[in-house]
Amino acid sequence: MAVANRTAISRALDFSRLSSSFVRTFSSSSPSTSSSNPNASPTSSQTKRRKKKKNLFEVVQFLPNWGVGYHVAKSHWDEISYQITKINLYKSGTHGKAWGIAHKNGTPIVEAPKKISGVHKRCWKYIASLPHSGESKTSAEVQTS
Known part of the structure; x- marks a missing residue:
């Protein structure tokens, strides 16, 4: 009985981790609508990023x-x-x-x-x-x- 409860709990935790990472990818990939320039495309902001130089x-x-x-x-x-x-x-x-x-x-x-x-x-x-x-x-x- 205890083993069955333990496996059910571990499956529920695995599902919650999977669903939270799934939601996180969708929330981070959507472009923000509150940009200062409404005509700017989301790809132009990604190309402006510079590679971080190294010490x-x-x-x-x-x-x-x-x-x-x-x-x-x-x-x-x-x-x-x-x-x-x-x-x-x-x-x-x-x-x-x-x-x-x-x-x-x-x-x-x-x-x-x-x-x-x-x-x-x-x-x-x-x-x-x-x-x-x-x-x-x-x-x-x-x-x-």
Whole structure:
């Protein structure tokens, strides 16, 4: 008897979840009628959306060893880039500190790495055209705190 009640309750919960998600899709997909411009089509508002740019950690998270040895630059920089030498990540994985060697037109400006400023700003890009250094994984410095 208890097993039958339990299965009936679980079926009712599954149905309520299904129906609530079904209603949610219809309510979110309908265009709003209270727009400021009545002549604007709903597709024009969708094309105005810009792709959210990435901060440094979101750019390098899929590179091997969190991008240590790879070149990154801010999107508005033409000739300047940084070769990442060390990354200190916070627990979230999207915040932290980074150090690197500054490069101009592919040649190092200085030999000593310096702290990269503006790593949390959403304007970073990966520079694929510059070769990354083939550092071994034992010498790479990735820290999490």
